[in-house]
Every structure is written in structure tokens, then in C-alpha cells.
Amino acid sequence: MSTTTIRLPEDLKARVAAAAKRAGTSTHGFILEAIAEKTAQEGRRADFDAVAEERYARIASTGKTVPWQEMRGYLEERLAGKKVKRPSARKLAR
Helix, strand or coil: CCCCCCCCCHHHHHHHHHHHHHHCCCHHHHHHHHHHHHHHHHHHHHHHHHHHHHHHHHHHHHCEECCHHHHHHHHHHHHCCCCCCCCCCEECCC
């Protein structure tokens, strides 16, 4: 493990200490957990962005997509536990 120094404004330092106390952990542990959570969140965002870019590129190259109303209906039926056929992508009329 390595050491990194961070400088916190006094008001933030006090808020972190209070939050750590409420959480029943040390200030150090609280800060480590916060950094780990933020790092994981950024990883999920990067994955989400990559998938969105890939899907958009596919739409742009094929011109095919599923209208939102059809997809919403499909998702609502799935959430209700019904077996439904997945809508197929098609070129939309402009």
C-alpha cells in the first residue's frame, strides 16, 4: 500500500469526520470507501458510454432502430412477467 496526501478544506474535513462517525467507521476508512465508490461509478459510466456509442454506431450504419413506444410496451410486458416477442429493428420512415 502506498501513501497519498490529500488536503481538505477545514469544512469538508469536519463534514467527513462527522459522516464517518455516523457510519461507525474511521475517517480514513470513510475516505477510502468514498474513493472506491467513485472509482467504481466512473467505471460503470465508461462502460455505459461505450455501449451507447456502439449502439449508436450500429443505428447510424444500418439506419435500423426500434420505435420507443414498441420498446416501452415490450419492456412493460417483460416486467409484468409475460412472455413477449422482442421487437425487431427496422428502418423508420422519415
